[in-house]
Amino acid sequence: MSLDHAARKPQDRLSALLAEEMERVNDLIRERMASRHAPRIPEVTAHLVEAGGKRLRPMLTLAAARLFGYQGSHHIRLAATVEFIHTATLLHDDVVDESRQRRGRPTANLLWDNKSSVLVGDYLFARAFQLMVETESLRVLDILSDAAATIAEGEVLQLQAAQNLATTEEIYLQVVRGKTAALFAAATESGAVIAGADAAAQRAMSEYGDALGIAFQIADDLLDWQGDAGATGKNVGDDFRERKLTMPLIKAVAAADADERAFWVRTIERGDQRDGDLETARRLLERHDALAATRAEAMGWADRARASLALLPDHELRHVLDALAHYVVMRIS
Amino acid sequence: MSLDHAARKPQDRLSALLAEEMERVNDLIRERMASRHAPRIPEVTAHLVEAGGKRLRPMLTLAAARLFGYQGSHHIRLAATVEFIHTATLLHDDVVDESRQRRGRPTANLLWDNKSSVLVGDYLFARAFQLMVETESLRVLDILSDAAATIAEGEVLQLQAAQNLATTEEIYLQVVRGKTAALFAAATESGAVIAGADAAAQRAMSEYGDALGIAFQIADDLLDWQGDAGATGKNVGDDFRERKLTMPLIKAVAAADADERAFWVRTIERGDQRDGDLETARRLLERHDALAATRAEAMGWADRARASLALLPDHELRHVLDALAHYVVMRIS
Numbered sequence: 081m082s083l084d085h086a087a088r089k090p091q092d093r094l095s096a097l098l099a100e101e102m103e104r105v106n107d108l109i110r111e112r113m114a115s116r117h118a119p120r121i122p123e124v125t126a127h128l129v130e131a132g133g134k135r136l137r138p139m140l141t142l143a144a145a146r147l148f149g150y151q152g153s154h155h156i157r158l159a160a161t162v163e164f165i166h167t168a169t170l171l172h173d174d175v176v177d178e179s180r181q182r183r184g185r186p187t188a189n190l191l192w193d194n195k196s197s198v199l200v201g202d203y204l205f206a207r208a209f210q211l212m213v214e215t216e217s218l219r220v221l222d223i224l225s226d227a228a229a230t231i232a233e234g235e236v237l238q239l240q241a242a243q244n245l246a247t248t249e250e251i252y253l254q255v256v257r258g259k260t261a262a263l264f265a266a267a268t269e270s271g272a273v274i275a276g277a278d279a280a281a282q283r284a285m286s287e288y289g290d291a292l293g294i295a296f297q298i299a300d301d302l303l304d305w306q307g308d309a310g311a312t313g314k315n316v317g318d319d320f321r322e323r324k325l326t327m328p329l330i331k332a333v334a335a336a337d338a339d340e341r342a343f344w345v346r347t348i349e350r351g352d353q354r355d356g357d358l359e360t361a362r363r364l365l366e367r368h369d370a371l372a373a374t375r376a377e378a379m380g381w382a383d384r385a386r387a388s389l390a391l392l393p394d395h396e397l398r399h400v401l402d403a404l405a406h407y408v409v410m411r412i413s
Numbered sequence: 414m415s416l417d418h419a420a421r422k423p424q425d426r427l428s429a430l431l432a433e434e435m436e437r438v439n440d441l442i443r444e445r446m447a448s449r450h451a452p453r454i455p456e457v458t459a460h461l462v463e464a465g466g467k468r469l470r471p472m473l474t475l476a477a478a479r480l481f482g483y484q485g486s487h488h489i490r491l492a493a494t495v496e497f498i499h500t501a502t503l504l505h506d507d508v509v510d511e512s513r514q515r516r517g518r519p520t521a522n523l524l525w526d527n528k529s530s531v532l533v534g535d536y537l538f539a540r541a542f543q544l545m546v547e548t549e550s551l552r553v554l555d556i557l558s559d560a561a562a563t564i565a566e567g568e569v570l571q572l573q574a575a576q577n578l579a580t581t582e583e584i585y586l587q588v589v590r591g592k593t594a595a596l597f598a599a600a601t602e603s604g605a606v607i608a609g610a611d612a613a614a615q616r617a618m619s620e621y622g623d624a625l626g627i628a629f630q631i632a633d634d635l636l637d638w639q640g641d642a643g644a645t646g647k648n649v650g651d652d653f654r655e656r657k658l659t660m661p662l663i664k665a666v667a668a669a670d671a672d673e674r675a676f677w678v679r680t681i682e683r684g685d686q687r688d689g690d691l692e693t694a695r696r697l698l699e700r701h702d703a704l705a706a707t708r709a710e711a712m713g714w715a716d717r718a719r720a721s722l723a724l725l726p727d728h729e730l731r732h733v734l735d736a737l738a739h740y741v742v743m744r745i746s
Contacts, residue, residue: 236536
C-alpha cells in the first residue's frame with residue numbers, strides 16, 4: 081500500500097479497487113429499474129439512483145465476495161439487490177418523514193407525490209427479490225429477507241420511539257440495526273456466502289457489517305448534536321427539533337434531575353420548543369457527558385468491526401475495510 | 414356432490430373443504446405478524462387480517478396443492494405468504510387512494526396514520542419473503558417475486574392511467590393483472606408447483622388464476638357502473654367520480670363522437686363534474702353498448718378459466734374451482 085493510497089478516503093479506495101465491477105452493478109441497476117409499461121418508475125428511481133449516493137452498500141458486497149476470491153457473477157446481482165433495497169427504503173423513509181431534501185436535491189415525494197414514492201419503492205423491493213432469487217442461493221435469500229424484516233421492524237420501532245422519553249438504549253440499538261446495520265451486515269455476509277467462505281468467515285463478515293453500521297449511525301446521530309453539517313447534510317439540532325430520541329439524548333434523559341426532566345417533557349414529549357431551548361438542551365447533554373459517552377460507544381463499535389476482520393485472509397480489501405471502520409468514527413474524534 | 418352442496422356459494426364450499434388447513438394458515442399468519450419489538454405492527458395487521466376478508470387467495474393455493482395430492486406442509490407457508498402480500502398491498506393501496514373505509518371499517522391509515530400503513534406494509538412484504546424462502550423451492554420464489562413486481566408495476570401504471578383518456582384496453586389489462594390477476598395466478602401456480610404437478614398442469618393452474626382474477630376484476634369494474642353496491646361495497650359511480658378509466662369507460666371513450674369526447678375531456682380529464690353528469694355518462698355507455706361488451710369480456714375470461722381446468726385430475730376441488738369461475742360472473746349476468 082503506497083502512502084498515496086493511505087492518504088485517500090477508504091471509500092474512494094474501495095471505489096478504485098472495485099471500479100470495473102461497480103460499472104457492471106450500475107448497468108444491472110439501470111437495466112432492472114426499467115419498466116416496459118410504467119415510465120414513471122425509471123423516472124423516480126433514476127432521480128434517486130443517479131443522485132450520486134456513495135454506493136457504499138453494494139461496494140461492501142463486492143468487497144466481501146472478492147476478499148474470498150469469488151470468480152462468478154452472482155455478487156453483481158447481490159450488490160444491485162442491496163442497492164435496490166436501500167433505494168426502496170429511502171423512498172419510503174422520505175414519505176414517512178415528510179422529507180423535502182435528500183443529498184441536497186428535492187425528494188421524490190416532493191417532485192412527484194407520496195403515491196409514486198410508495199409504489200415505486202414497492203416495485204424496487206420486488207425487483208430486489210427477483211434479483212436475489214437469480215443467485216439460487218437459499219442461504220443468501222434467508223439473509224436478505226431477514227434483513228428486510230429487520231429494516232421494516234426498525235422503522236416502525238422508530239415511529240413508536242419518537243417523542244417517547246421512555247426509549248431505552250436497547251430500543252435505540254434495535255432502531256439503528258433496522259435503519260443502517262441490518263443492510264450493512266446482509267451486504268457483507270451475503271458477499272462472503274456467495275463466495276463460499278466458511279461459516280466462521282461468514283459470521284465475521286456479518287459482525288463486521290453490523291458493527292460498522294452501528295458505529296456509522298451513532299456517529300451520525302452524534303454529529304446532529306455536536307455539529308459538522310457538511311459531513312451529514314443535516315442541520316445541527318434537527319433531531320432535537322424533530323424530537324428524535326437518539327443516543328446522546330437518551331443518555332442525558334437517563335441522568336436528568338427533576339428540573340431537567342421537566343425540560344425534556346416539555347420540549348420532547350409535548351413538543352413545546354422555544355427560543356434558546358436547543359442551547360439549553362446541548363448544555364444538559366454536556367453536563368452529563370452524554371456526547372463524550374456517545375463518542376466512546378461509536379469508537380467501541382468501530383473497534384469491534386476492525387476486530388472481526390482479524391481472522392480473514394490477508395488481502396488489500398481487508399485493509400481497506402479496516403480503514404473504513406476507522407474512518408466512520410474519525411469525523412467525530 | 415349433493416344438491417345441498419351445489420346450492421352453496423363456491424367460496425363457502427372451498428372454506429368447508431379446506432377448513433382444517435385454513436386454521437393452520439391462520440395460526441401461522443398470527444404467529445408471523447407478531448413483532449417482538451414493535452407492538453404497532455400486530456395492531457395494524459390484526460385490524461386488517463381479522464377484518465373478515467374472504468381469504469380467497471390462500472384458499473386457492475391450498476386447493477391447487479390438494480388437487481395434485483400434496484402431502485407436505487409447505488402449502489400452508491405459501492398460503493400465508495400470499496395473504497401477507499395481499500394484506501401489504503391493501504395497506505399501501507389505502508395510503509395511495511387516501512381511502513377511509515375498507516370492508517365497512519375505517520382503514521389503518523385513518524385509525525393510525527399513513528406512516529404506519531407504509532411501514533407495516535413493508536414489514537408484511539418482508540415476512541412474506543421469509544415465509545416463501547422457507548419452502549426452499551426456487552421455482553416458487555421465482556413465481557412469487559415476479560408476481561410482486563407485476564403488482565407494483567400495475568399500481569404505478571394505474572396511477573399514470575388515472576384521468577388519462579388515452580388509456581387503452583391493453584393498459585387496462587396490465588393494470589388488472591397487477592391489481593388482481595397476478596396474485597391469483599401466483600397463488601394457484603405455486604400451489605401446483607409445491608405439489609410437484611407437471612409443467613402442463615402448472616401452466617393450467619397459472620392460466621386459471623390469471624383468467625379468474627381478470628374475470629373477477631372486470632366484473633367488479635362493471636358493477637361500479639351498473640350498480641349492486643352490496644356486492645362490491647362501493648357506491649355506484651365511484652370510478653366516475655374518481656375519474657378512473659376502467660373497461661366500460663374505455664370502450665365508451667373509444668366510440669365517442671366529438672360532442673361526447675368533449676364531455677369526457679371535461680368530466681374525466683379536467684375533473685369538472687356537475688349535477689347530472691353521472692347519469693349522462695351512464696347514458697353514453699349504454700348508447701355504445703359498453704356495459705354489454707364489458708360483460709361479454711368478463712364472461713369470456715371466466716370461460717377461459719373454466720377451460721384451463723379441463724386437463725386437471727378429476728377431483729372435488731376441481732369442480733369447486735370450476736363453480737368459482739362461474740360464480741364471479743354470475744353477479745353481473
